[in-house]
Amino acid sequence: MPLPQQVVEQLGRGETSDSQGWAWDALLFSGGMLFLVVAIYVGLKFGSETYWNNQLTATKNAVTKASASVSPADQAQIVSFYSQTANLKSALANHQFTSKFFSWLENNTEANVYYQTFQLSAGGKVTLKGAAKTEADVNQQIAIFENATSVTSVALSGVSVAQTGGGFIFNVALTMSPSVFAGSSL
């Protein structure tokens, strides 16, 4: 039996209204999403980015200001003073006390021996021309040098009879240990 016309119209109207509602909901949803992402973008672009840019600029200015708070003249003074102390430390670390060698030589010279010429050069090399009363005194003196711990090498280059006044003349080359010239005591 066919449905009455009134019922058919009512059924058709209800289906149309539901379909349109679904489309409208989708439009609202997508419109809302669009609004949301646009709002997020605007917030990021004109809110966060501007804020962090301003913060960064302020911090960079503060760093520059802090760097400039010590004047270049003060910086130069401190650097120069630091260099002076570092260089002085280096110079004092290698400072030589040559006078100590003479004390050592006095204590290690035989009673009948004296020196006529003396030459000290770099590397602790010492050349002596000595005069001794007897040949035994020469031997004694060379033995003293050879037994001394401060002497690293002894080279006797000649012994001869003195032309005037008697006695013996000898030439000896010594290489001294660096500790002889160092700051500590012998």
Add this chain to the structure above:
Amino acid sequence: MKQTTKRLSSTIIALLFLIAVFVIFFDLIEPEYATVQSLRGQEESEQVLLATEQNLVKQVQGIVSTYQSQSSQVQEIGLAMPVGQDSSEAIAQVYGIAANSGLTIQNVAISAQNSAASASPSAGTAASGGVGQIGTIVKPKGSLSLQITAMGSYGSLKAFLGEIETNIRVFDVTGIGINPVASINGPSAAGTTQDLFTYTITAVTYYQSS
């Protein structure tokens, strides 16, 4: 407008909106977010730099005030390691020491030696706080070589050496030549010796290159 047309157009617009949402999200929001994150990172590192800088500035200001309050010690360091050759002062000091010790100076020749950077890494690292730039801030050390010819007794030589070695300006005596002034009679002859010698002394003194 028919209901179907309305429905179709609403659906199409909704789809277009969704496409726009995706486009805005991936093409605009994501890069913008990365930019903001990058800015935040830069800001954080700048904050760390600022804190370090402020700490260093405080330390340097402390050093500057200590430096300014200890002028006498600063002056002494300046005398010991002058900035620049200051050769006239070196010669004046040698003459003064010789006069005090009884040595007669005959000649002083002076020559500059090559400058060299000071090798003091331990001092450098201690003062730099591990920055590692100390080798570059220590100015090079130069040296002057003085060839001194003098005359006097052996005692005066020892006095001269003792004074020059402990002088405020650092002098290293690197070479000495001793020769008798006149013929010397050995102890085996007359029993006397003449205590007068000529000395050739090589001394090196240092300065900081300006």
